[in-house]
Amino acid sequence: MKLGRFVVDTHVHAQRFAAGAALREKQAQPGQEWEALSSVLGALEPYDNSERLLYDMECYGVDMCVLLPAFGMSNELNARIVEAHPDRFVAVCNAHEYLERVRKGEEEWSIEGVCAELDRLLATGRYVGIGEGSPYMPFPPNPREPVSQETATRNMLRIMEVAARHGVPVQLHTGCPMGYGPTTYSTGALGGFNLNPLWAHDLAAAFPDVPLVLNHGGVQGWWSEKLQEDCLHVAAAHSNVYLECGLWWAELYERALADPNIGPEKLLWATDWGASMPFHYQPGRYPPVYPVQIRSQGVVHHQVDYWGWSLRELQRLRIPQDDLNLILGGNAARIYRLPVKHTRLFRPPVPR
Ligand SMILES: [Zn+2]
Numbered sequence: 001m002k003l004g005r006f007v008v009d010t011h012v013h014a015q016r017f018a019a020g021a022a023l024r025e026k027q028a029q030p031g032q033e034w035e036a037l038s039s040v041l042g043a044l045e046p047y048d049n050s051e052r053l054l055y056d057m058e059c060y061g062v063d064m065c066v067l068l069p070a071f072g073m074s075n076e077l078n079a080r081i082v083e084a085h086p087d088r089f090v091a092v093c094n095a096h097e098y099l100e101r102v103r104k105g106e107e108e109w110s111i112e113g114v115c116a117e118l119d120r121l122l123a124t125g126r127y128v129g130i131g132e133g134s135p136y137m138p139f140p141p142n143p144r145e146p147v148s149q150e151t152a153t154r155n156m157l158r159i160m161e162v163a164a165r166h167g168v169p170v171q172l173h174t175g176c177p178m179g180y181g182p183t184t185y186s187t188g189a190l191g192g193f194n195l196n197p198l199w200a201h202d203l204a205a206a207f208p209d210v211p212l213v214l215n216h217g218g219v220q221g222w223w224s225e226k227l228q229e230d231c232l233h234v235a236a237a238h239s240n241v242y243l244e245c246g247l248w249w250a251e252l253y254e255r256a257l258a259d260p261n262i263g264p265e266k267l268l269w270a271t272d273w274g275a276s277m278p279f280h281y282q283p284g285r286y287p288p289v290y291p292v293q294i295r296s297q298g299v300v301h302h303q304v305d306y307w308g309w310s311l312r313e314l315q316r317l318r319i320p321q322d323d324l325n326l327i328l329g330g331n332a333a334r335i336y337r338l339p340v341k342h343t344r345l346f347r348p349p350v351p352r
Contacts, residue, residue, distance in 0.1 A: 002061035003311055004321070004328035005345060008338065011132070011215060011244050012065040013274030014053050014081050014089070015046035015073040019299070033298040035180065046073050049274060050081045050089075052303055056273070057088065060307040063329065064338055065273070067091040068132035068171075079126045090336055092129040092171065093121040099139050109139040111155045115162050122166040128336045132215055133173030134159045136191065143186035152192040153202050160207045169211035169242075169335050172200055175220035175227050177277045179293025197230040204238035211335045213268065217243035219252065221277055221292040228252055236261035239352060242335065244270035245327070246306070249287040250316040253327075257319060264323040265349040268331050269314070271306035278304055322347040 026036040053065065067078045067089050078091040098117035101107045114135050121127055136155035137147055156172070163170040174197045176190060184190055193199050197218055204212050214234065218227030228248070235241045236259055245253060245267045256262045277291050278300045289309065293300075317324065330346030332338060 003314060004325045006064075006325065006329035006333065006340060007060075007062045008064045008066065008269065008329040008332040009062055009246065009271055009273055009307070010066040010213075010268045010332045010336065011246060011270035011272055012053065012067055013070055013073065013272070014048065014050045014065070014067050015069070015077055016049040016274060017044040017046055017072065019044060033295075035295075044072060046077060048077060048081060050085070053273065054085070054088070056303075056305075056307060060311060062307065063088075064332075065089055066128070066270075066332065066336055069094050069096055070132050070275070072096070075121060075127070079124075082126065087339065090128045090338060091126070092131040092169075093118065093127040094131065094133075095135040099135065102139050111136070111158050114155075115158050118159065118162045119165070122162065122168060127168075129169040129171065129213075130159060130163055131171030131213070133191065133194075134170055136193075137188070141186075141189035143188050146187045147192055148187075149192055149196070149199055152187070153199060156193070156203050157206055160203055160210050160212075163210050164207055169213050170203075171213045171215050172197075172203070173215045173220075174218045174231055175216040175222075177221035177275075177291065177293045179277075179295055179299075195227070197227055197234055200234045200241070201237065204234060204241050208238070208240050211240050211242060212238070213242045213244060213335075215244050215270075216247055216272070217245045217252075217256075217267075219247055220272065221247075221290070223287060223290050223292075225252065232256060232259065232262060235266050242266050242268050242331065244268050246271035246310045247291055248313070249290065250313045251287070253314070253317055257317070257323070261352050263350065263352055264319070264326045265331060265352055267327045268335075269310070269328045271310050273306050275304070275306075276300045279309060 075093045082089045082091050095114045095117040102109045172193050214231050218231035235243050246269045277293055279289050280292050281289050333340045
């Protein structure tokens, strides 16, 4: 049975990299594959993986997807996928093409350059927001150049200004999948907000009319609930903060739903469809299954099935269907302005 009347995954990657040749060239052993992959990702050409995505949408009854460009993925390719299937996809944008010019040495990175690029892309009307995460970190990233909270926050505020002008939501990345090697996990590379979601209080307070979406709601991978709690703290305090929750296990939904200042209105079903992140199974422990990259096992080569697992976790929630419909697609329709076939399909949100 389809789990809701309008099902939208708000965190999907329809592009994929053919990394095999580059990894072979690097002669990476299984224990070093993730690191080798992160070092070549910027230079790889992504390809359109939407045929496989449409197959999975059919399998699991997913009506629409919000396409996100992760690192190295092209805004233009996502826009073309949207144009081929306007009833199935919308896309958010990052500053990929600008960062490519910086990577090639054609331009010097500046937050002004980032904002000009986002402004230009949003003015085309082809994108419904800014993501995945937001490009607030100086580029190229350098773990020997830590980025302070003040710099990160000031840069993010500039990006939020652009979003406010265009009336679109902004995404901020929280959580991490554990692979990709040691240089990825630094404030200079990953971005300080990732591991410090509480910093987002400043952003939400400064722009109360801009929807702020915390990618992964603190849990992109790993078993810890620490970052989820930080994300809940921010969401409970601001009516404009939303949490992506598709990689949460059932118990994580329950604590967000029980909080009277969060509730179903602030949750967006959103996995990481298209990402290279397998699930770890530890029977008898909590949680029995969770997504994480396992460095010793090397890079995943198949299309990981996020939806089957995530929908089974959601199915364990004994909540009103109208609440579930908000999480599965009603909230996404509201904040990303998705085309919905009828009015009054969703319970009007309780202000929280
Ligand atoms: Zn992602």
